[in-house]
Amino acid sequence: MNNVFVYCEIEEGQVADVSLELLTKGRKLADDLKCELEAIVIGHELKGVEKQIMPYGVDKVWVADDKRLYPYTTLPHSSILVKLFDEEKPQIALMGATSIGRDLGPRVSSALHSGLTADCTSLVIGDHEDKKNKKEYKDLLYQIRPAFGGNIVATIINPDCRPQMATVREGVMKKEILSDAYKGKVKNIDVEKYVKPEDFVVKVIERHMEKSKVNIKNAGIIVAGGYGVGSKENFNLLTELAEVIGGEVGASRAAVDAGFASHERQIGQTGVTVRPKLYIACGISGQIQHTAGMEESAMVIAINTDKNAPINAFADYVITGDVATVIPKMIKQYKENTK
């Protein structure tokens, strides 16, 4: 009872990265709160799925396995969570800020009248004093997220309602196995007791899912371009540099909107969050919406014609110049120095 719960998403038998990242964070929160970490998996043909989950330090894995539960639809998954949360009374429930988590989370929070904070970038345990009502709260979940287009960072709390619910985007938290030998319990959910026939009113009649080909989230080196790159042809230079030094190409929202790069390469608040060891920002001015997604990069090189571009505040190396002149020189010098 009163444990930390993580809803695990499943795609083709694999637990989603975002769920594993949340399990890692969930373990830390459970340690801080001195409680247990529990995971819920809902889908079909889930035999053995706990082997993917327990190494993250999970004490109990709830499994709801039924043909009708995959692919995901809203109502059966929310019915299972609502009833399970009602019985188990978690103090915290986390899910991915994905098209599944952002469909499911609000539905569950509304049914339980519990607060939900979307797209958190940080989750920590802390106390709160309600001065007006003279009430003290111990060990609340601080749900920290940018708001107002990233111009402010707000700390949200749910003092009185449980569970304290939050969603987090993929790639924001780190994924780390606690121990391959970690042993938890498996509890099978009797699906018939949790869902109603009318929960299956919405049916998936067609589905085309692609394996994401672009993997900027896990890339060690990212060459990212902004609107300042100027053209699709210039963007090809970024691709060339990325290929030569072994990186991936990323883009700012402005570059994606301008058609220089595809949406799956978008980095920033409305795209992916990345933390590579090297980030080369080409023709990116450095709007907060973009920097929110790359500020944890270990090293940043900024190439910009504007020597006062805000991106320079994040940079270890500032190169004032045009992308079309600088990048060919970088490629040439890299080749000469690695001969």
Add this chain to the structure above:
Amino acid sequence: MKGLKIVVLAKQVPDTRNVGKDAMKADGTVNRAALPAIFNPEDLNALEQALRLKDKYEGTEVTLLTMGPGRAAEIIREGLYRGADNGILLSDRAFAGSDTLATSYALSCTLKKMGKIDIIIAGRQAIDGDTAQVGPQVAEKLGLPQITYAEDIVSAEKGNIVVKRRLERGVETVEGQMPMVVTVNASAPECRPRNAKFVMKYKHARAVSEMQNADEDYIALHNNRPYLNIGEWSVNDIDTNAEELGLSGSPTKVKSIENVVFQAKEAKVLEPTDADMGELMKELIANHTIG
């Protein structure tokens, strides 16, 4: 054939995509007055889906519902200019301080009062909060199913609705029964522009709170042309439990707000020359960053 009854949920939001230097006050709070107020972009995508159904199914009625201060009547006029049939502004101090749950509660109470509705369409999320919660929460409070992340409402016939969804890694087509709540993505078609005929017809459309300083002629105009009166509802027009409204109905509280401050660090400044690029590459290779 009998048309559909559609309600579009829309929100007037500060344009957070164009935030200037004066957008933040010295105390760290947002200076809303410095930000232009706009029709939330994805709500326009939602309106377009509704208008397409109206084009397709004769007799369909599209009503906009928005919650906000008197000024929010602007987006109802905007919707009328683009082809909506009418609108309701839900406005009351009792709703102040609402989080997504209290907002959804107030909207669901209003929708219950509006009679039989076939489809409730909303934008996936609003740009001031980016939460994407109100659509699903309204659905839950009304006991209706939901289809989120919609890109195209393919059909809505004989009680059935077919919707194409755009997800992170692909597309999905789902089928359900009406009434249904649908939330629409920015990847859906853009909203049609204003129609000059509708601008002429509705340019004097006003909500009650906008008529307070109106002269007799203007009042007479509105009495003669009832379609110019934008419906304005207060908490007294809907059945609510006061505890579930506004701040007291909001489980989430803002503990603190911080301004985002840039922290400058010492950067090495390089010239775009072969010599400097050569030095840079040597350094990066030497410290194993690349190569």
